[in-house]
Amino acid sequence: MTLRLTMTLLVGVAAGLLGALCGVGGGIVMVPAFTLVLGLPHKVAIATSLAVIIITASVSTIQNARADLVDWRIVALTALGAGIAAWWGTELMQQLQSTTLTRIFGITLILFGARMLLKA
Numbered sequence: 001m002t003l004r005l006t007m008t009l010l011v012g013v014a015a016g017l018l019g020a021l022c023g024v025g026g027g028i029v030m031v032p033a034f035t036l037v038l039g040l041p042h043k044v045a046i047a048t049s050l051a052v053i054i055i056t057a058s059v060s061t062i063q064n065a066r067a068d069l070v071d072w073r074i075v076a077l078t079a080l081g082a083g084i085a086a087w088w089g090t091e092l093m094q095q096l097q098s099t100t101l102t103r104i105f106g107i108t109l110i111l112f113g114a115r116m117l118l119k120a
Contacts, residue, residue: 007037012052019056020063026056028109035102042098 001009011033015026027049034045064070093101 004038007033011037015049015052016056016059019053020060026053031105042101043093046093046101 011030014033015029018024018029019026027046030049030052031042031045034040034048035042038045040048061070096104
Protein backbone atom coordinates (compact mmCIF):
# COMPACT_ATOMS: atom_id res chain seq x y z
CA MET A 1 0.00 0.00 0.00
CA THR A 2 1.38 3.39 -0.93
CA LEU A 3 1.98 6.11 1.63
CA ARG A 4 -0.85 8.23 0.20
CA LEU A 5 -3.33 5.36 0.51
CA THR A 6 -2.16 4.60 4.03
CA MET A 7 -2.50 8.26 5.05
CA THR A 8 -5.97 8.42 3.48
CA LEU A 9 -7.06 5.35 5.44
CA LEU A 10 -5.65 6.81 8.68
CA VAL A 11 -7.50 10.08 8.07
CA GLY A 12 -10.69 8.04 7.69
CA VAL A 13 -10.06 6.15 10.92
CA ALA A 14 -9.39 9.37 12.86
CA ALA A 15 -12.41 11.13 11.33
CA GLY A 16 -14.73 8.22 12.01
CA LEU A 17 -13.58 7.85 15.60
CA LEU A 18 -13.75 11.55 16.43
CA GLY A 19 -17.02 11.93 14.57
CA ALA A 20 -18.60 9.11 16.55
CA LEU A 21 -17.16 10.31 19.87
CA CYS A 22 -17.69 14.05 19.47
CA GLY A 23 -20.43 14.41 16.86
CA VAL A 24 -18.25 16.57 14.62
CA GLY A 25 -18.81 14.59 11.44
CA GLY A 26 -15.08 14.21 11.03
CA GLY A 27 -14.74 17.41 9.01
CA ILE A 28 -12.45 18.96 11.60
CA VAL A 29 -10.05 16.11 10.92
CA MET A 30 -10.60 15.50 7.23
CA VAL A 31 -10.45 19.02 5.80
CA PRO A 32 -7.06 19.88 7.36
CA ALA A 33 -5.69 16.40 6.62
CA PHE A 34 -6.90 16.43 3.04
CA THR A 35 -5.26 19.81 2.42
CA LEU A 36 -2.08 19.48 4.48
CA VAL A 37 -1.31 15.76 4.20
CA LEU A 38 -2.86 14.78 0.88
CA GLY A 39 -2.37 18.13 -0.87
CA LEU A 40 -5.98 18.56 -2.02
CA PRO A 41 -7.20 22.06 -2.86
CA HIS A 42 -9.34 23.45 -0.02
CA LYS A 43 -12.60 23.36 -1.98
CA VAL A 44 -11.99 19.75 -3.03
CA ALA A 45 -11.15 18.88 0.60
CA ILE A 46 -14.47 20.35 1.78
CA ALA A 47 -16.52 18.57 -0.87
CA THR A 48 -14.69 15.27 -0.32
CA SER A 49 -15.12 15.54 3.45
CA LEU A 50 -18.86 16.09 3.07
CA ALA A 51 -19.14 13.02 0.86
CA VAL A 52 -17.33 10.89 3.45
CA ILE A 53 -19.53 12.29 6.22
CA ILE A 54 -22.56 10.67 4.54
CA ILE A 55 -21.11 7.28 5.41
CA THR A 56 -19.82 8.09 8.89
CA ALA A 57 -23.04 9.86 9.88
CA SER A 58 -25.17 6.98 8.56
CA VAL A 59 -23.23 4.33 10.46
CA SER A 60 -23.19 6.38 13.67
CA THR A 61 -26.89 7.20 13.35
CA ILE A 62 -27.82 3.53 13.02
CA GLN A 63 -25.78 2.65 16.11
CA ASN A 64 -27.16 5.58 18.14
CA ALA A 65 -30.75 4.88 17.04
CA ARG A 66 -30.37 1.27 18.20
CA ALA A 67 -29.42 2.66 21.62
CA ASP A 68 -32.47 4.99 21.50
CA LEU A 69 -30.26 8.08 21.66
CA VAL A 70 -31.70 10.00 18.68
CA ASP A 71 -34.44 12.62 19.14
CA TRP A 72 -36.12 12.30 15.73
CA ARG A 73 -38.27 15.46 16.17
CA ILE A 74 -35.11 17.54 16.55
CA VAL A 75 -33.56 15.67 13.61
CA ALA A 76 -36.50 16.58 11.35
CA LEU A 77 -36.55 20.29 12.21
CA THR A 78 -32.78 20.70 12.23
CA ALA A 79 -32.38 18.76 8.98
CA LEU A 80 -34.86 21.06 7.24
CA GLY A 81 -32.92 24.18 8.22
CA ALA A 82 -29.54 22.54 7.63
CA GLY A 83 -30.54 21.27 4.20
CA ILE A 84 -31.66 24.70 3.04
CA ALA A 85 -28.55 26.36 4.47
CA ALA A 86 -26.28 23.69 2.94
CA TRP A 87 -27.71 24.38 -0.53
CA TRP A 88 -26.93 28.07 -0.17
CA GLY A 89 -23.63 27.45 1.63
CA THR A 90 -22.37 25.16 -1.12
CA GLU A 91 -22.96 27.83 -3.73
CA LEU A 92 -21.23 30.39 -1.51
CA MET A 93 -18.27 28.03 -0.88
CA GLN A 94 -17.76 27.61 -4.60
CA GLN A 95 -17.54 31.39 -5.04
CA LEU A 96 -15.18 32.15 -2.15
CA GLN A 97 -11.40 31.96 -2.40
CA SER A 98 -9.73 29.00 -0.71
CA THR A 99 -7.76 31.29 1.62
CA THR A 100 -11.01 32.85 2.83
CA LEU A 101 -12.50 29.42 3.45
CA THR A 102 -9.40 28.33 5.37
CA ARG A 103 -9.63 31.40 7.60
CA ILE A 104 -13.36 30.92 8.23
CA PHE A 105 -12.73 27.26 9.10
CA GLY A 106 -9.83 28.07 11.43
CA ILE A 107 -11.65 30.87 13.24
CA THR A 108 -14.72 28.68 13.69
CA LEU A 109 -12.63 25.88 15.21
CA ILE A 110 -10.86 28.29 17.58
CA LEU A 111 -14.07 30.00 18.74
CA PHE A 112 -16.05 26.82 19.33
CA GLY A 113 -13.08 25.01 20.82
CA ALA A 114 -12.35 27.83 23.27
CA ARG A 115 -16.01 28.04 24.28
CA MET A 116 -16.18 24.31 24.89
CA LEU A 117 -12.99 24.32 26.94
CA LEU A 118 -14.17 27.23 29.06
CA LYS A 119 -17.60 25.68 29.72
CA ALA A 120 -16.27 22.18 30.48
